[in-house]
Amino acid sequence: MNQDQYLTLEQLVGNTPLVRLQRLPGEVGTPRGNVILGKMEGNNPAGSVKDRPALSMILEAEKRGDIKPGDTLIEATSGNTGIALAMVAAMRGYKMILIMPDNLSLERRASMTAYGAELILTPADQGGMEYARDLATKMQSEGKGIVLDQFANPDNPLAHFKTTGPEIWSQTAGRVTHFVSAMGTTGTIMGTSKFLKFMNPNVQIVGAQPAEGSQIPGIRKWPQAYLPKIYDATRVDRFELIEQSDAETMARRLAAEEGICAGVSAAGALVAALRVAAEVRDSTIVFIVCDRGDRYLSTGIFNQ
Incomplete structure (x- = not known):
């Protein structure tokens, strides 16, 4: 076959x-x-337009040798990118940490964790996505994983x-x-x-x-x-x-x-x-x- x-x-x-x-x-x-x-x-x-950049960011980073299966990836997300990244991470063998404001829908949260991602919720009243993006950068500086950074990544x-x-x-x-x-x-x-x-x-x-x-x-x-x-x-x-x-x-x-x-x-x-x-x-x-x-x-x- x-x-x-x-x-x-x-x-x-x-x-x-x-x-x-x-x-x-x-x-x-x-x-x-x-x-x-x-x-x-x-x-x-995974149900959104964000499947495209999620797949692109991970595959292109693999090609460059920036990441390899087994690594931990981190991303701040308002929902759809996180769901898409969680799916691609599951497909390609990565650990995924997603940081998201706590005022976004329950369905989005559940979809991320269904794919096996770890979810960190940040207080929406303390800056929402801006706060989440800062936290992702801080976690990377502490050696907790690699930030793909959809906001600055040309592979998006x-x-x-x-x-x-x-x-x-x-x-x-x-x-x-x-x-x-x-x-x-x-x-x-x-x-x-x-x-x-x-x-x-x-x-x-x-x-x-x-x-x-x-x-x-x-x-x-x-x-x-x-x-x-x-x-x-x-x-x-x-x-x-x-x-x-x-x-x-x-x-x-x-x-x-x-x-x-x-x-x-x-x-x-x-x-x-x-x-x-x-x-x-x-x-x-x-x-x-x-x-x-x-x-x-x-x-x-x-x-x-």
Whole structure:
């Protein structure tokens, strides 16, 4: 028997479907000649777009000889990267320590520990992700493990330059005119922008950021001191500020009207995509459906 004829789990990361929205676009869709497409990243093995950079960061570090199976890896995470890293660590034989603010959903915590990761919760009222990132750095300096650092690691956007961007280009037959993504570590928007702009400099890149006072899992606007080192402002053409209430309402509508149960950051990206659609005609607008909505059920956002 030839075992190579069967795929391993890491070979199932990426190649996610691109789905056309049928109802939500309404007057800004077909009547204006616009097509709005969601890149279904919840179809990845660990359930989010973060499977791509998690696999990339570990495999590329292995190739360089920076890490080897049996090592302990450390990462500060708001959830999806941690789940993805926990999965890849389990696949490749690493110990994984994840540091996460304590105000994030129970499903995310449970998913990380299910893969065998050690979870350290930090007080959200003492700085949230910034506090978690500082603690990861401190633990590394104490010799407790190796920090992959998704915020500064070029292998994060590299994953999207190699996979997400080419997939979108191929799936739209080069017709994509706008790419819309939530901004967290900024890896997705950086890597995908680099590829799409290489193929067609006229593709517009739109970043969704939280409006003042809004807390949307997966969408961040970082203080200058914590701005991800992989971020390059020249790769984003415009920003859309998303209200938390708008993102949560859109998450419910996306599930109830399109049958796509997705997370709040995906819904925030859709809010931005629909704003763009209201301004243009004959455009192909792709937004990232970052993860699945079942990761947020305990938050109650789907109960209203």
